[in-house]
Structures are given as structure tokens and as C-alpha cells.
Amino acid sequence: MEADQDSNSVVIVSQHFPPDKSGNASRVHDTARHLVDEGWAVTVLAPPPAFPHGQFDPTWKRKQSQVKDGVTVHRLWAWQPLGEDPHFLSRMAYYVLFPLHVMLWTLFHYREFDVIITSSPPIFTGFAGLPFGLSGQKAWLVDVRDLWIDASVGLGFIEDNGVGERLARRYERVVLQQADQVTVTTTVLGERLVDLYDLDSEKIVHLPNGVDTDRFEPSASEPDPVIIYTGNVGHAQDLESCVRAMAELERDDVTLKIVGDGDIKSDLERLARETNLNGQVEFTGLVPRDEIPEILDNAMIGLAPLKSTDTLEYAVPTKAYEYMACELPVVATGIGEINSLIEDSGGGLLVANDPEAIADVFEQLLEEESTRSDLGSSGREHMIENYDRGVVAERLSGVLEEVHAA
Incomplete structure (x- = not known):
């Protein structure tokens, strides 16, 4: 099932999606489900499940598709690290091959959606949106949840002010400047992006992570220590x-x-x-x-x-x-x-x-x-x-409508 062109349609590009076990996997799933409730036709593009690394069996299938909760999910093949703590080249293959595959998919299927959302980190998901940002043919929203480059430098994965960091900064600057809208999970994150990349602060929208308060709720049972x-x-x-x-x-x-x-x-x-x-x-x-x-x-x-x-x-x-x-x-x-x-x-x-x-x-x-x-x-x-995710998704729907109309 592809996105229905009779209603506004959005493609969400995410490195993680259930059964991947990460905060963003559940966030993207809940966001997609709530956008369907808001009247959007939603397609999610994700790689085969591979996070945490070493916990899933790898696959070589080019694409696997399913429809769940009204959301069309396409799993596009990418490299899947096998070890618990993959080496640098394995991680980079996982991060880079997926958005390149997505870029090909979106170029062949560009008539089937109105807006594309690329969720970062990793920053490489922006590859999938760049053709539309540069051409202006589709509305593009970049969802930034993490200062991935800063964290990589701070944790010693990338050399401070080295060639890797400089190239990554230049790439991220292009992505954020070409996007129609940038959503951030915290105000500090938005301020940091404005300072780093000379962005117009009007381009930044604060949309927190949130939680499904109907699913996560207390009971009357006595807790254990x-x-x-x-x-x-x-x-x-x-x-x-x-x-x-x-x-x-x-x-x-x-x-x-x-x-x-x-x-x-x-x-x-x-x-x-x-x-x-x-x-x-x-x-x-x-x-x-x-x-x-x-x-x-x-x-x-x-x-x-x-x-x-x-x-x-x-x-x-x-x-x-x-x-x-x-x-x-x-x-x-x-x-x-x-x-x-x-x-x-x-x-x-x-x-x-x-x-x-x-x-x-x-x-x-x-x-x-x-x-x-x-x-x-x-x-x-x-x-x-x-922070209820239904409330956050309603706000996101409004942002998507504005971006699409513009």
C-alpha cells in the first residue's frame, strides 16, 4: 500500500523503527500513527531492524513492506552491523547506505508524497531530502533530535576540529539551510543550531519527544524496591x-x-x-x-x-x-x-x-x-x-500543513 494521493501524504525517513529498540524508534512509530489520525497518508522508510547492533538476524532483501496502524512501512536494504560494538567502517556503512537507498526510492516515487521528513541523527538521513531541498520540488522538514557531531567529538569518536568534523559541519550546514523547516526537541538544541549554522530562528520549531500517556500510566499495584x-x-x-x-x-x-x-x-x-x-x-x-x-x-x-x-x-x-x-x-x-x-x-x-x-x-x-x-x-x-504524543503530533501536523502550503 502506497501513500494515498487523495489526502496530504508524508514520507518519514528514520534510521530506527520498531522492532529496533531505541527512543526514536518508538517516537517515530507513535508520531506516524498519530499523523494518520490527523488525516495524513503516512509512509515510513527505514532500514532492516539492526539496533541495538548484534541483536537481529541480517537480511539481503532489497525491500520488505507492511501496513500497520494505517502506516505503510518500507524496509529498504542497508548494511546491518553484526557485533555489539561495531567498528567504524561497519557503523558508517549502516549510516550511509540506507539514506542513499532512500534517495533512489524517493526519486522514483516522488509523485506519491507531498512532504518528506528526515529524522536526524544520524545526520546522513539528510541525503534523502537534499534533492528536494535543492530543487524545491517537495516540502522538506528536518527533524533534529541530537547534536550528533558535538556528541561524537565529545565522546572521542571524531577528532576535535579534524577533517571529519569539518566535513560533517559543512554537510549539516547545507542540509539545514536547504530544508524548509527544522524541528528540534529542546530549546537549547534549537539555539545551538542557529548559532552553529547561521540559521534564521524563524525556521526552528520546538517539538519535544513526548510520551503516550495512555500506554504509560500507573496502576494501583505496590512497587518493588x-x-x-x-x-x-x-x-x-x-x-x-x-x-x-x-x-x-x-x-x-x-x-x-x-x-x-x-x-x-x-x-x-x-x-x-x-x-x-x-x-x-x-x-x-x-x-x-x-x-x-x-x-x-x-x-x-x-x-x-x-x-x-x-x-x-x-x-x-x-x-x-x-x-x-x-x-x-x-x-x-x-x-x-x-x-x-x-x-x-x-x-x-x-x-x-x-x-x-x-x-x-x-x-x-x-x-x-x-x-x-x-x-x-x-x-x-x-x-x-x-508532552503527550497525541498533542505533539497535532502540532507537527500543523507545521507540515504550513510547509506544504508554502
Whole structure:
């Protein structure tokens, strides 16, 4: 089933889409579903499932298609890394071959859509929109969720001011300047893009990640003494400090449950063994997305640990929204937007990236049920009013209509 030309139609290009396990995979899925409700004919273009890497069987099929929840999904072949922590060339093949395949698809099928959305990171998805941005034949919206280049430099993947960074900056400048509209998940992210690439601030629209508050909601069940982390177990998260914090707790009836997979999972497992925390730190690996709300409902505390670095000051993990929607008090580390979310929502506590400080906050929340309840109630109320994905998708629909009309 292709997009119906009788109604406004949009193509969404995303590196991740369920069953990929990432915050953006679920975000794109929910956004597409809600855009259908808003009257759009929606087609999603994604590569075969491959994230977290090493968790899926590779395929050589050129295209696989399905229709779900009214959304047409085309899986276009791209390189699929096999190892848990792929080497540089394997990662780059995964990132670059997919948008090149998408570019060919969109050029052959350009009559079937009115607007194209390219979701970044990775920044290479912009390849798929460039022909339309340069020609002006289709409306193009770039959805930016991450300062991917800044993060890559800050985490040591790209040399600071090296050839790789300079080339990536020039490419991203062209993409953002040629796009008709740029959506960002946080205000800090938008300000950073304006400063970096000399963009017109009128071109930037703030559309937060959000959460499905109907699916992520609390029940009346009594939670277990569990501190929960869900999502990518990667380099940007300060999970090492959280594991070490468990060794500082005075009580031993508490479990830190890390749900997900990623590049540093094996390192954290080794750290847990070395600090004799095998019984207090549990690594579940990947679980079906549908099980996450129940897992959160059975926990007492939600964990959103970011490293405190300027390159991540724009970031707000999707998991923080999900915790709050389930009335979990959030323990967060990091600077910038995550700090603003905690303060504005009243749904959690911000703590330094220090194991002892993190342990003190854990102890406080585990002991004080009333504090957990107050923080949880404030967080959920804030999510319903400001971050429900249906509300965010309605705003996106309005942006798409404006871009298409222009």
C-alpha cells in the first residue's frame, strides 16, 4: 500500500523503527500513527531492524513492506552491523547506505508524497531530502533530535576540529539551510543550531519527544524496591556512576535493573562483578517494547543519567518522559535541558555525577514514600499537559500543513 494521493501524504525517513529498540524508534512509530489520525497518508522508510547492533538476524532483501496502524512501512536494504560494538567502517556503512537507498526510492516515487521528513541523527538521513531541498520540488522538514557531531567529538569518536568534523559541519550546514523547516526537541538544541549554522530562528520549531500517556500510566499495584533504567546502554549515559552508587547503599534489598542493550553493556556487567554487585544489579537485555510500561509500574525510581558535558546539555532522554508518565520519581544527572525538565515538572531530583551523591538520593527516595508520591504525581500531570504524543503530533501536523502550503 502506497501513500494515498487523495489526502496530504508524508514520507518519514528514520534510521530506527520498531522492532529496533531505541527512543526514536518508538517516537517515530507513535508520531506516524498519530499523523494518520490527523488525516495524513503516512509512509515510513527505514532500514532492516539492526539496533541495538548484534541483536537481529541480517537480511539481503532489497525491500520488505507492511501496513500497520494505517502506516505503510518500507524496509529498504542497508548494511546491518553484526557485533555489539561495531567498528567504524561497519557503523558508517549502516549510516550511509540506507539514506542513499532512500534517495533512489524517493526519486522514483516522488509523485506519491507531498512532504518528506528526515529524522536526524544520524545526520546522513539528510541525503534523502537534499534533492528536494535543492530543487524545491517537495516540502522538506528536518527533524533534529541530537547534536550528533558535538556528541561524537565529545565522546572521542571524531577528532576535535579534524577533517571529519569539518566535513560533517559543512554537510549539516547545507542540509539545514536547504530544508524548509527544522524541528528540534529542546530549546537549547534549537539555539545551538542557529548559532552553529547561521540559521534564521524563524525556521526552528520546538517539538519535544513526548510520551503516550495512555500506554504509560500507573496502576494501583505496590512497587518493588527497584531502581529502573530503560533504553540504550551507551556512551552518553553515566551508568557507571549509578552501578558504583549501588555499592554505597546501606541496604541490600534494592535492585538496579538495566533494561536494554548497547555498546557499554559488557563493561558494566564486568564492573558489577568486580564490585560484587551481581545480586543487586540486573541486566535484562532487550525486552519487547510492549512490556516496558509494566516494568516501570513495578519499580520505585526511574533513572535518567547523562554525562555532565556541554555536548549533551541539549539532551532530554525519552525515558524521562516515560518514567514521569508512570508516576515514577526521576533521578537524573547531567546539565542543561534535563535540569530544566526536572525543575519545570517537579517530577524528580537532579544529582551530581558522583556515586556517593547518587546513592544518597536513592536512599532518600527509597525511604520516603510521600516524597516519591509527590514527585510522581507532579511528573505525570506535567506530561499529560505538555508532552503527550497525541498533542505533539497535532502540532507537527500543523507545521507540515504550513510547509506544504508554502
